[in-house]
Amino acid sequence: xxxxxxxxxxxxxxxxxxxxxxxxxxxxxxxxxxxxxxxxxxxxxxxxxxxxxxxxxxxxxxxxxxxxxxxxxxxxxxxxxxxxxxxxxxxxxxxxxxxxxxxxxxxxxxxxxxxxxxxxxxxxxxxxxxxxxxxxxxxxxxxxxxxxxxxxxxxxxxxxxxxxxxxxxxxxxxxxxxxxxxxxxxxxxxxxxxxxxxxxxxxxxxxxxxxxxxxxxxxxxxxxxxxxxxxxxxxxxxxxxxxxxxxxxxxxxxxxxxxxxxxxxxxxxxxxxxxxxxxxxxxxxx
Amino acid sequence: xxxxxxxxxxxxxxxxxxxxxxxxxxxxxxxxxxxxxxxxxxxxxxxxxxxxxxxxxxxxxxxxxxxxxxxxxxxxxxxxxxxxxxxxxxxxxxxxxxxxxxxxxxxxxxxxxxxxxxxxxxxxxxxxxxxxxxxxxxxxxxxxxxxxxxxxxxxxxxxxxxxxxxxxxxxxxxxxxxxxxxxxxxxxxxxxxxxxxxxxxxxxxxxxxxxxxxxxxxxxxxxxxxxxxxxxxxxxxxxxxxxxxxxxxxxxxxxxxxxxxxxxxxxxxx
Numbered sequence: 001x002x003x004x005x006x007x008x009x010x011x012x013x014x015x016x017x018x019x020x021x022x023x024x025x026x027x028x029x030x031x032x033x034x035x036x037x038x039x040x041x042x043x044x045x046x047x048x049x050x051x052x053x054x055x056x057x058x059x060x061x062x063x064x065x066x067x068x069x070x071x072x073x074x075x076x077x078x079x080x081x082x083x084x085x086x087x088x089x090x091x092x093x094x095x096x097x098x099x100x101x102x103x104x105x106x107x108x109x110x111x112x113x114x115x116x117x118x119x120x121x122x123x124x125x126x127x128x129x130x131x132x133x134x135x136x137x138x139x140x141x142x143x144x145x146x147x148x149x150x151x152x153x154x155x156x157x158x159x160x161x162x163x164x165x166x167x168x169x170x171x172x173x174x175x176x177x178x179x180x181x182x183x184x185x186x187x188x189x190x191x192x193x194x195x196x197x198x199x200x201x202x203x204x205x206x207x208x209x210x211x212x213x214x215x216x217x218x219x220x221x222x223x224x225x226x227x228x229x230x231x232x233x234x235x236x237x238x239x240x241x242x243x244x245x246x247x248x249x250x251x252x253x254x255x256x257x258x259x260x261x262x263x264x265x266x267x268x269x270x271x272x273x274x275x276x277x278x279x280x281x282x283x284x285x286x
Numbered sequence: 287x288x289x290x291x292x293x294x295x296x297x298x299x300x301x302x303x304x305x306x307x308x309x310x311x312x313x314x315x316x317x318x319x320x321x322x323x324x325x326x327x328x329x330x331x332x333x334x335x336x337x338x339x340x341x342x343x344x345x346x347x348x349x350x351x352x353x354x355x356x357x358x359x360x361x362x363x364x365x366x367x368x369x370x371x372x373x374x375x376x377x378x379x380x381x382x383x384x385x386x387x388x389x390x391x392x393x394x395x396x397x398x399x400x401x402x403x404x405x406x407x408x409x410x411x412x413x414x415x416x417x418x419x420x421x422x423x424x425x426x427x428x429x430x431x432x433x434x435x436x437x438x439x440x441x442x443x444x445x446x447x448x449x450x451x452x453x454x455x456x457x458x459x460x461x462x463x464x465x466x467x468x469x470x471x472x473x474x475x476x477x478x479x480x481x482x483x484x485x486x487x488x489x490x491x492x493x494x495x496x497x498x499x500x501x502x503x504x505x506x507x508x509x510x511x512x513x514x515x516x517x518x519x520x521x522x523x524x525x526x527x528x529x530x531x532x533x534x535x536x537x538x539x540x541x542x543x544x545x546x547x548x549x550x551x552x553x554x555x556x
């Protein structure tokens with residue numbers, strides 16, 4: 001078959017065309033990613049021989065029993081969940097007014113500049129940001145110095161430091177979808193509400209906010225999910241605290257099945273979170 | 287709705303403060319890289335360029351930069367091919383399971399890095415029996431980089447519409463000719479923007495990297511992490527961190543200039 005006859009066959013058969021387009025990327029995503037996730041799930045129900053450290057590929061509920069039974073996993077899960085929720089709340093509370101200012105108050109020109117200004121730190125390295133907060137929070141560091149002017153000190157390394165640093169790292173991920181959601185609210189709708197006599201606060205609560213919620217939830221998926229699995233920030237500013245990610249990381253070398261089982265906790269929590277927010281239509285905003 | 291002047295001013299102040307808080311820590315890293323004191327205390331005790339000079343001749347940092355650039359370049363090329371194919375399929379056809387495919391592309395970046403990381407390293411080492419190293423790292427990075435190219439291509443195709451391609455087909459051009467002479471030229475800047483984002487994403491990544499790279503491969507973030515807690519290395523780590531900020535933010539700035547619609551680039555991540 002010559003090249004041109006292949007080409008003409010293809011143009012008559014959209015199904016084959018679609019198949020050829022999809023073949024490589026889908027094979028990649030399924031083979032590399034879906035299979036890996038499925039394998040992780042399976043591995044969580046395997047175990048290792050306590051003498052030889054060899055992987056034993058027989059089904060067991062030992063790991064599940066261990067992570068549901070032991071107090072350590074419960075307290076670490078609760079701490080991780082607490083950090084993720086606090087970070088998400090802080091970021092949403094900041095994103096709502098800032099996104100509104102960017103989309104509805106700032107001039108068109110400064111709007112473009114503001115988007116870039118919030119976009120750049122989003123892409124600055126995650127590790128560098130954690131590092132920056134380490135020096136910010138350190139003993140005698142900038143926060144200690146600035147706090148000293150008003151009689152406060154740096155919170156030091158620990159739970160508060162984790163929450164602050166994570167809220168900082170994921171903030172642009174929440175602000176940008178919230179901004180995009182405000183942007184989609186037509187100005188005419190705000191004018192109509194105003195013409196009908198609603199004060200700005202009422203307009204915001206009853207007209208704007210419901211339309212922005214999908215964007216807010218889309219952003220919160222990122223801040224929540226990415227905080228749930230973090231372990232590097234915890235190592236850098238968390239002091240002696242541990243989150244689920246740390247337990248996964250520590251066990252990944254010595255007991256892979258246990259590490260896989262622990263990794264299922266954030267996956268399950270995130271799935272629950274996604275199921276809860278599904279109704280808001282946020283998933284289409286991702 | 288008329289927003290009162292004081293509310294406008296308040297919102298402007300809040301936005302300004304948030305921006306200040308976003309940039310201050312990054313600025314602090316830059317300042318620290320010129321600080322004579324190693325203790326990260328404020329205010330800085332003096333100005334020096336000795337850390338920059340020492341970092342410039344640090345072989346470990348050099349190798350790490352080279353490794354990071356190579357990994358990012360390979361992952362970007364793979365992501366460009368896969369993301370473009372997927373973007374064309376998703377934007378020009380409708381088929382069963384489209385939503386699932388959409389979710390599948392976002393998942394590697396939306397799930398926490400630790401999940402992606404341990405899933406991939408587990409699949410590589412205990413299921414496939416592949417030794418962790420440069421190859422597995424590139425595969426892992428390409429997997430979560432697809433989304434940036436895909437989003438940019440898809441957004442561009444949506445705005446382009448199919449008219450020109452149909453006209454080209456009506457005039458007798460084959461599929462390949464139409465793609466080469468009509469579709470690709472229109473996609474060029476979207477591909478460049480998506481590729482730059484993919485590059486920046488890969489260059490920065492640390493969590494998946496620690497799982498998928500194996501002990502022999504040291505990327506720049508891995509180098510920073512291993513040197514972070516070593517005594518006396520803190521100032522050089524700061525210098526490398528500044529380099530990382532520049533290398534990862536410059537592509538974004540470029541990508542931003544290339545895409546006429548700034549939200550195209552923001553869409554790369556959500």
